Amino acid sequence: MINGKNTVVFALGGNAILQTNDRGTLKEQYRNLKETVQHIMPFLMREDVNVVVTHGNGPQVGNALLRSEISKDTIPPHTLDVCGAETQGSIGYMITQTIQEEFYRINIPRVVVSVVTRTLVNTDDPAFQNPTKYIGPFYSEVEAKKLAEERGWIVKEDSGRGFRRVVPSPMPQEIIEYKAIYDLINHGHLVVSTGGGGIPVVKRDQRLEGIEAVIDKDLASAVLATELKARQFIILTGVSRVSINFGKPDEIKLTSLTLEEAQKHLSEGQFPPGSMGPKIASAIKYLEATDGDVLITSSEALFPALKGEDGTWISRG
């Protein structure tokens, strides 16, 4: 049914919104977004391409959770899924406004629309047996154990700095809203979606139940790109090219990779779990299911990369 030959899914990197030394103000977020959007605008404005923009929410959902916990004696606290939904609203709005501003400037009538997005995960995902993602504030052991009892949390010690809550990071299976997103892009709208990897939901007793978990945004974007049969899946990050032997004297910046090479390097531990690893895994996930291409690069290098002069291209080969 879906013919997505002109569709591109664009996963913005965390640094597109908040950078390492930022405090987390709205001003910083708008400034970073504007810089990123200006880099990629010549691409976003192409009339022959349907565009979906996805984004992370790491620092923002951490802040939402922290606000909720700091205020919990005054206002009933929110669960993690609801905090994630909040950040989809706020970040979605900021991205929408930023792209729309550039469109207005050059008289492009395209509407930018942000969709609250849920991501289905399996109830039997092994991640639920072993939650590994630290979220929210640090607590003393006593406080942490009290909260674990009161709120049903799982808490663990985090690198000797205190106790924190941990949640699972299950594999995304389906973007619940993908048909709606498909219909929107095929009417020429630019869609912002799957923020923070989507709000995690499971199917239980024939209904969707929101759960407290985090989903990798690149993996979720790969699922969306596959469902939309996107022609290209572009992952923006802090570096212009993927490296092997990263940080070593024999580091090699890769100009292209086949699916098989990507699988080999990933299984050999070439890509760190917290950063390039999930991006390569996302590329593999998408390439195994489609005929498209993946580009991993920075926003600054996007244009040279599209001309084949920068970035790392990955294809089935």
Added chain:
Amino acid sequence: MINGKNTVVFALGGNAILQTNDRGTLKEQYRNLKETVQHIMPFLMREDVNVVVTHGNGPQVGNALLRSEISKDTIPPHTLDVCGAETQGSIGYMITQTIQEEFYRINIPRVVVSVVTRTLVNTDDPAFQNPTKYIGPFYSEVEAKKLAEERGWIVKEDSGRGFRRVVPSPMPQEIIEYKAIYDLINHGHLVVSTGGGGIPVVKRDQRLEGIEAVIDKDLASAVLATELKARQFIILTGVSRVSINFGKPDEIKLTSLTLEEAQKHLSEGQFPPGSMGPKIASAIKYLEATDGDVLITSSEALFPALKGEDGTWISRG
């Protein structure tokens, strides 16, 4: 272009999500939503009708702002427009989940999708000269004046209980995303939109700028219903019928009203500004621009009302 003869815009009342004695927990919000949705489900599931659900965000945006202020020494605070966007994410998610659950139960494949929605207001709206809507926490006079200086707020004394920030409540002019909403409903999706009246934006220097203001959700819903050329605009509230001489011995519950009668009663001050007033004004706004009908009733009375046995119907007459 737009033929909305089968479209219904459904404005949920504040009590559909939080009720007077609720503390504001997520559990309460889901419980209230479930009750409302079950009342209106036989309507939402009709295949011959395109449905858009809109909702308020009064208590929730107040809480978002309060969380942001309580935490402001730890996390940079959010502006009111971003708080509004957050609540569109969280409430949109909760409504979506609640309706979707009912659809799953009876095997309806319709996707429920929540759209982050911006509402255009005019920069020269007289409301900007005289902000009247109290928002956020109470402060002492000293604190309030300090905040006014630091943050550019306007503060006023609120009914002798302390000082609060005031923001303008301008008239909604356009729902920025209405074409996207139109496309979604015409593909059979049920859309949740225009939460809290939409995030207010103004056109300035050829761009959309988010502003700190509040928009009446019924008035914004009337604008959306007009743009979608909706056949019906249903406003759910706490009472099953609109009254004149409300609370007096000669109170009359109205079964129907013409546009002209509604205008007359409104101008005679029959409807209180904070409650029924904006609902009647919204009905008038919609009826002046379309050929549709308005129904004002409670969720419990929706079905008798649709059969003409309850509710207040308003039409051009």
